[in-house]
Amino acid sequence: MPVDLEAVYTAYVTGQAQNPSLMLAILPSHVLPPSAESMCAALAISDLDVVSATPREKSPENPLDVEAVVAVPAGRPGATIAARLGIGPSLDDLGDEVVASGVDEATRYACTRMSVWSVAVEVSFGDCEPLAALHTQLAIAAAVAPEALAFLDLDAQRLWPATRALTAARAPVAVPATELFTVQSLEHRKGMHWLHTHGLHRCGTLEVEALDVPAADASAIEMLMWATAMRFAEQGTPAPYSPFALGPGLDLAWLPWQDALDQMAVRGHGRLSERDELHRRPAAVLVAAAIGRSGAPEFAALRVHAGAVRAGVPLYVSFGELERRAAAAAYTLARFRELVTMHTGDVTWSFAAEIGLPDAEGDLAEIVVVDVESIDDVAVAGTLRAAPLAAPVDTEDAPVAGSRTSQPVERIVGWTATDPSGQRITQDDALYAD
Secondary structure (H helix, E strand, O other), X not given: OOHHHHHHHHHHHOOOOOOOEEEXXXXXXXXXXXXXXXXXXXXXXXXXXXXXXXXXXXXXXXXXXXXXXXXOXXXXXXXXXXXXXXEEEOOXXXXXXXXXXXXXXXXXXXXXXXXXXXXXXXXXXXXXXXXXXXXXXXXXXXXXXXXXXXXXXXXXXXXXXXXXXXXXXXXXXXXXXXXXXXXXXXXXXXXXXXEEEEOOHHHOOOEEEEEEEEHHHHHHHHHHHHHHHHHHHHHOOOOOOOOEEEEOOEEEXXXXXXXXXXXXXXXXXXXXXXXXXXHHOOEEXXXXXXXXXXXXXXXXXXXXXXXXXXXXOOOOOOHHHHHHHHHHHHHOHHHHHHHHHHOOOOOOOEEEEEEEEEXXXXXXXXXXXXXXXXXXXXXXXXXXOOOOOOOOOOEOOOOOOOOEEEEEHHHEEEXXXXXXXXXXXXXXXXXXXX
């Protein structure tokens, strides 16, 4: 690896890389862009804990209008992020990779063909917990541009529908990990997929990739990428070529994409000639890893782990996401209780609760799924979907799949209701319901 390239990757491994996160609030054509003074005023009357908000004189070097420091309510005590706000022309093309779930064609057309101005909100996550930082960034954008058609997260290449964004911004719980980044897939005519993320650089870690993934393995490899991305974001980026565990028997390593192209005969997409400037930024190509007889690591295509993932081998669990989901489940517990009570006895509905089981010290040991039969203000009752691996669980018989159990509602860390059509409703759907 060239020395300058090695230095770039070393910055990510040592936690020195800092990349800003940019979000655009796309304004309707009839709405004039807010002034710096009005943005400061909007922040002052918002529910955000604004430490400071100051207009500044624009210049070619400083094109943004407002500098603000905002407390991160869902982050560490005392955590703040620095935000820079400004006005710029709206984009005339969102690009092919933008994920726009929930945004209808009329709104998408209005965003690119009719909108004139957008409000830019740039923040640096710094040492803040990434999910809490992104939630605060979204809340800032919603506060200064509540009339926006949609909110474009440029780093994750995601277009938020206005209603969902505004509701999420007001929620007392941080956004889900699924909003922090996207995993995108480009399929080659030979059936191979190039999977890659967008949105991790702002967390101070590398984007992750998987090359030459067979179509049959794409879903399983995507799960590995999600788990790897959250591990990198929360625990930092391990050294290249160094094995790390993602689950029992699931050892991985990563190579700089430049090295991967030198060492792998790539048959699908992701080759150098197909990478634009965005896809030539630092990225980690994931491979399966094992320690050979010589004691040195040996590598293989990531798809060798696909079977284990499909078999349900436990993957890395994001503690930040666990805490967030538990908070969302607690906040929306009344809605879950209402759904269960309303449809008790209706076999076309089903309900499940994820229960966090403590160890002897009271810390979270593992999570089990209970198929719920009843719930009240005190306890949730039902049958275990699978036996716990280690933690004790209160059951009416031996703790195996199908055992009956009753658990305190305080242990619910997630819930799902499935209606007769198969539509799933989770704590996050309830949290963001308009």
